Amino acid sequence: MKIVVAPDSFKESMTALEVADACERGIKRAIPGADVVKVPMADGGEGTVQSLVDATGGELFYHSVTGPLGDEVRAAYGMLGDGKTAVIEMAEASGLHLVPPCNREPLLATTRGTGELMQAALDAGAKHLIIGLGGSATNDGGAGMAAALGVKFLDAHGKTLQDGAGALKELAEVDLKGLDPRWQHVSVEVACDVENPLIGPNGASVVFGPQKGADEEMVQQLDNILEHYAAIVEAAVGKTIKQVPGAGAAGGLGAGLIAFVPAKLKSGITIVKEAAGLADHMKDAQLVITGEGKIDGQTIYGKTPIGVAKTAKQFEIPVIAIAGNIGKGSEAVYDHGIDAVFSITPGVIDLEKALENGAANVEQTLYNISKMLQLSR
Template sequence: MNVLLCPDSFKDALNAEQAALAMAKGVKRAMPTATLTVCPLADGGEGSLDALIAATDAERRELTVQDALGRPRQACWGWLRQQRTAFIELAEASGLQHLSIQERNALHTSTYGVGELFKAALDEGAEKVLLLLGGSATNDAGAGMLQALGAKFLDRHGSPLPPGGAALQQLATLDLSTLDSRLATLQVEAAVDVDNPLLGERGASAIFGPQKGASPQDVAQLDRALGHFADICVEVLGHDDRGLAGAGAAGGMGFAAHTFLNATLTPGIEMIMQQTRLPELLAQAELVITGEGRLDGQSLAGKTPIGVARAAYQHGKPVIILAGSLGDGWQACLEEGVTAAFALADGPMSLEQALPRTAELLEARCENIARLWLAR
C-alpha cells in the first residue's frame, strides 16, 4: 500500500512538514507495513520557500533586509547554483506574520525588502527567479521592491515618495532609467494563489487590505492610489496590466512582477507541484491525503488541496482532504476530484482549543481514514 501525504501548512499550528509527519504517524498506526511518501506542499504563500528548498536541495541563504515597516530582519532565500535559479518568498521580507496586529498598516507598509532579496540573487548571478507571492503585509503594488531595485518614484516637487501604497497617490514621475539593468535578462516566474485584479471590488485593496489593517476609508484611499499608479504606468510603459488575473496578488505585487519584471504569473500550487515532482508521486500512490487550515468555496481559486485533487484526478487517484474547518461552499470542492473532506475537530471546541491539538487531531483522522480504507 502506497500512501502519499502532501498537505499545506495549518496556519498558526503546524508547518507543512510537521502536518505531513503527523499524518504519517496516524496512517502508520493502522497500516504498519504501508509505504508512506511525505511531500510537504504550499501554494505560493508562506511556507513555499521551505517546500521548494526541501524538494530541490537548494542552498538556504540569509540576508538582512527591511521588513514591511522598514526594520531590519533576517530573511531567507533559496539558491540552486547549477540552474542559476533563486527562490524568493515575499513573506520572508514583507510578510504579515512578522507584524503584530497593532503594527499592521496597509497604508504605509512596503515591499522594499523583496527588492533587496532580488539584488542579492542578481549579485549571485541568478538567471531565473521563482517569486513566491502570498502572505504579504503590504499594499504598495510592488513600489517598494522597485525602489530597492533602483526605480525612482517622485512627487510633483521631485522628492522621493515615502514607503507604502497610500503615497502612490502623490506620484508624479516614475523614472525607470536607473532600474537595475540586470533585470532585463532575468527570467521571472511569479507564483500566485489568487486571481484577483489590481483594482475594484475584487482588487488588492478591497479584498486583502482589511486583513492588513486597512479600514473602509483606507481601502478606498489605497484603491485610488493604486489606480493612479496604474495610470502612470500606462503613460511610461504603454500597456495596462491592472485587469490581469493575479495582478492583485500580495497587495498588487502580481501587477509589479508582470508589468516591470515581465514575469509569468503561475498558480502557486502548480509551480510547487512541478518543483516537487508531485505528478510522479501521484502516479505511484494508491491513496492521497492532503489538507490545510480551512477548506471553503474560495479554495477553488488555487489552494493546495484543490490543486492536488485536480492533479490526482488525472491519474485516477482518490484524494482525502483534512481541514481545520470546512467553510461556506466547501462542497464545490467535491466537483474538483476530491473524494471526501473532513474537519479535524472531534467535538465542540474553539479555535484556541483546537490549535495546540492540531497534530493530535491529524494523527487520529489519518488513522481512521486508513482503517476505513483497509475495510473497503
C-alpha cells in the same frame, strides 16, 4: 502499496512536512511495507517557502531587510534543491502581521524589503523566482520593490521620491537605467489567486485598503495615486498594468512585478505542484492523501487539497483528505476530485489542545484509515 502524501500545512499547528511525517507514521504502523512518498504542498500563501524547501531538499537563507514601515526585519527566502529556483513570500518582508493594528499606514508602507529579498536571491544565482503574494501591509503598487532592484522614481525636479504610496502622487518620471540587467534573464512566476485589477471599484485600494488601515477618504486617495502611478509606469516600460487581472494583489505588487521584471501571474497551487514535481511522484501510486487545517466550502477555490486531487485524477488515483476542522459546505469537494474526507479531531476538544496534539491526531487518523484500507483490500 505506493501512497503519495501531499498535504498543506495545518496553520499554527504543523508544517506540511510535519503533517506528512505524521501521516507516514500512521500508515506504516498499519501497513509496514507501504511505499510512502511525501510531497509537502502549499497554495502560494503562508507556508509556501517552507513546503517547497522541504519538498525539494532546499535551504532557507535569512537576510535583514526593510520592513513595511522602514524598520529592519529578519526575513528568509528559500533556494530549492535545484540550486536555481528561489521562492519568496512577500509577507515575510512586507506583511500585515509585521505592523500592529494601531500603526498601520498604507500611505507610508513599502514593499522595498520584498525587492531586497528578490535581489539577494538573484545575487545568490537564482535563475527562476517563485513569489507568493498575499498578506501585505502595503499599497505602493510595487514601487518599493522596484526601487530595491534599481528603479528610480523621481518628482518633477528630478528628486528621488521617498518610499510609500503617499509619495507617488508627486511621481513625474520613472528612471529604469539602474534596474539590474540580470532581471531580463530570470523567469519570475507570481503565485496570485485573486483577479483584482490595480485600480477601480475592484482594485487594490478599494478592496484591500481598509484591512490595512485606510478609511473611506484614504481609499479614494490611494486609488487616485495608483492610477497616476500606473499611467507613468506604463509609459516608461511600454506595458499595460492597470486592468490586468491580479495586478491589484498585495497592494498592487502584482502590477509592479509585471511592469519591472519578466513576471507571469499564475495560480499558486499550480506553481507549487510544478515546482515540487507532484505529477511525477504520483506515477504508479494507488492512493493519494492530502489535507489542510480546515476543509469547507471555500476549499474548492484554489486551495491545496483540490489542486492535489486534480493531479491525482489525471492518473485515476483515489484521494483522501484530512482536516483539523470540517466546516460548512465541505461536501463540495466531492465534486472536485476528493473521494473521502476525515477529521483528525478525536472528539470534543478545545482549540489549544487540538493544535498541540495535531501530529498525534494525524498519525492516529492515518492508522485508522490504513486499517480500513487493509480490510477493503
